[in-house]
Amino acid sequence: MKINAELVEKTLVLFLREEIHKFGFQKGILGLSGGLDSAVVAYLAAKALGPENLLLLLLPYQSSDRNNLEDARDVVLRLKTPSYEIDVTPQIDAYFSANPTDDRLAFGNKIARERMSILFDFSQREKAMVLGTSNKTELLLGYGTWYGDMASSLNPLGDLYKTQVFQLAEALGVSEAVRAKAPSADLWPGQTDEGEMGLTYAEADKILYLLVDRRMTPEEVAEEGYPSSLVQKICAMVKRNQFKRQLPVIAKLSHRTVEKDFLYPRDWGV
Amino acid sequence: MDLRNQRVGVCQFRPLLGDIEKNLSKHLEWVERGREGGADFLVFPELSLTGYRLRDLAGEVAVEADSPFWKPLQEASREMTLLVGFVEKDRDGVLYNSMALFKPGCTSPFIYRKLRLPNFGMFEEKRFFKAGEKLGICETVLGRTGLLVCRDFLFPSLAYCHFSQGVKVIVCPSNAPLRGVEGAEFDSQRLWEDAAAAYSRFFSALVVYVNRTGFEDGYGFAGGSFVMEPGAKMVWKAPPLEETLGIVEFDKRCFARYEALSGYLKEEDHGQIRRFLLSEGR
Numbered sequence: 419m420k421i422n423a424e425l426v427e428k429t430l431v432l433f434l435r436e437e438i439h440k441f442g443f444q445k446g447i448l449g450l451s452g453g454l455d456s457a458v459v460a461y462l463a464a465k466a467l468g469p470e471n472l473l474l475l476l477l478p479y480q481s482s483d484r485n486n487l488e489d490a491r492d493v494v495l496r497l498k499t500p501s502y503e504i505d506v507t508p509q510i511d512a513y514f515s516a517n518p519t520d521d522r523l524a525f526g527n528k529i530a531r532e533r534m535s536i537l538f539d540f541s542q543r544e545k546a547m548v549l550g551t552s553n554k555t556e557l558l559l560g561y562g563t564w565y566g567d568m569a570s571s572l573n574p575l576g577d578l579y580k581t582q583v584f585q586l587a588e589a590l591g592v593s594e595a596v597r598a599k600a601p602s603a604d605l606w607p608g609q610t611d612e613g614e615m616g617l618t619y620a621e622a623d624k625i626l627y628l629l630v631d632r633r634m635t636p637e638e639v640a641e642e643g644y645p646s647s648l649v650q651k652i653c654a655m656v657k658r659n660q661f662k663r664q665l666p667v668i669a670k671l672s673h674r675t676v677e678k679d680f681l682y683p684r685d686w687g688v
Numbered sequence: 689m690d691l692r693n694q695r696v697g698v699c700q701f702r703p704l705l706g707d708i709e710k711n712l713s714k715h716l717e718w719v720e721r722g723r724e725g726g727a728d729f730l731v732f733p734e735l736s737l738t739g740y741r742l743r744d745l746a747g748e749v750a751v752e753a754d755s756p757f758w759k760p761l762q763e764a765s766r767e768m769t770l771l772v773g774f775v776e777k778d779r780d781g782v783l784y785n786s787m788a789l790f791k792p793g794c795t796s797p798f799i800y801r802k803l804r805l806p807n808f809g810m811f812e813e814k815r816f817f818k819a820g821e822k823l824g825i826c827e828t829v830l831g832r833t834g835l836l837v838c839r840d841f842l843f844p845s846l847a848y849c850h851f852s853q854g855v856k857v858i859v860c861p862s863n864a865p866l867r868g869v870e871g872a873e874f875d876s877q878r879l880w881e882d883a884a885a886a887y888s889r890f891f892s893a894l895v896v897y898v899n900r901t902g903f904e905d906g907y908g909f910a911g912g913s914f915v916m917e918p919g920a921k922m923v924w925k926a927p928p929l930e931e932t933l934g935i936v937e938f939d940k941r942c943f944a945r946y947e948a949l950s951g952y953l954k955e956e957d958h959g960q961i962r963r964f965l966l967s968e969g970r
Binding site: 420425684685688 | 866871906908
């Protein structure tokens with residue numbers, strides 16, 4: 419699972435530059451949470467586009483961890499990129515005061531989607547392409563908000579497990595403060611990814627690597643010494659969240675249907 | 689036979705997906721650069737006129753082998769052999785993943801249709817193309833030359849067929865996506881170099897591997913083109929990911945020298961192998 423961080427960095431910098439320029443954009447934009455994944459994408463994009471062509475949006479909610487905001491500001495200072503801070507509290511609170519809920523997942527999803535909507539609004543204003551920050555672990559386990567943080571135009575991290583993102587972060591020189599803290603979606607106080615999912619990234623990544631990359635069966639993975647219950651749980655999460663990794667399903671009626679047999683590359687006509 | 693040193697131009701090239709006119713212009717620019725470098729034979733990657741991930745675009749960018757489209761390349765090949773990749777459409781509208789070889793003085797290109805179309809995992813070539821049915825062997829300025837396009841090259845059986853037909857130079861235009869980022873190089877690079885090492889060593893071939901660069905829909909093409917002389921002697925290698933034109937000179941005496949060292953050509957018995965194959969293993 420150990421990556422050659424230098425080779426990965428070179429590949430992803432070229433990927434970002436080429437895919438952004440190809441679509442006629444000079445700029446990229448992303449939401450910077452103060453966490454690991456968005457910091458890594460910011461470092462890569464600053465290298466790919468030049469810091470002046472990267473716009474970082476800091477979008478805290480009132481309950482967001484103050485340290486995350488400080489760490490995000492620190493990334494902006496280090497990279498010397500343009501940035502905006504927009505407190506999403508008024509719009510979130512306005513919505514929930516009219517439509518109250520006790521479901522904290524619904525609450526968290528709403529914040530993630532609100533941030534998405536701001537990013538795409540600024541994408542239009544600034545003519546900047548929205549960069550995603552979901553890593554392979556999150557995509558496989560479905561640990562993300564559909565059309566929230568999972569929504570973007572380009573995702574440089576989608577084929578790197580969380581532990582590999584850590585390796586890349588170290589090679590890129592992302593600060594110790596960002597690398598050392600517990601990964602968290604920070605959608606409510608005290609939330610951590612590992613606490614919420616009931617597993618550790620270290621273990622989940624190894625299991626996913628064996629299941630997905632090495633194409634082992636769950637039984638074979640368990641034979642490698644991983645708890646069978648954990649392997650089963652991870653398999654169930656991967657299957658249950660398959661829908662999040664796809665476009666909406668279209669009912670086929672005609673002889674040629676979008677996504678089914680209207681098969682053009684995304685780079686068509688750019 | 690012309691025994692002077694030959695120069696192979698390796699075009700580690702990045703085409704624009706689906707835009708054959710722009711790609712043609714770019715080919716002509718590279719031909720000019722090749723001419724300046726004194727290339728005798730300029731090799732472009734697989735599907736160099738169209739890009740790779742075409743899907744339904746394949747039919748829209750297809751060209752017939754006798755199309756007037758080829759005129760500029762035909763003219764450009766007056767002093768230099770050119771090998772370019774394209775989507776071929778036959779008279780019935782069937783599509784092939786093909787290479788067109790333009791030799792100085794020839795009025796129509798030699799066409800080779802890729803034999804092994806990968807169709808698994810991320811590959812879906814069989815969905816859009818029909819496989820060819822003939823080996824791509826032709827006399828060129830380099831000597832007896834065999835074409836193996838990308839996945840063709842990963843079948844030692846096909847490389848052996850070239851060997852048994854007296855091929856000295858195996859040219860492999862490729863569109864190999866990068867995979868595996870654990871080691872010093874992409875894991876995928878090993879595949880090509882290992883196969884080339886085997887063919888150059890045991891089939892006494894000069895191997896010219898020409899891969900593209902650039903990204904299409906998130907697939908990155910690895911570059912890493914190279915020229916390997918008989919005996920697994922790497923004489924030139926391009927960097928990964930970056931567009932590069934390499935003009936690589938090689939000495940035609942390398943074949944005789946290697947035979948003196950290895951004796952493989954003398955000892956191989958193709959007639960016997962043919963008999964073994966026909967007796968179905970008995």
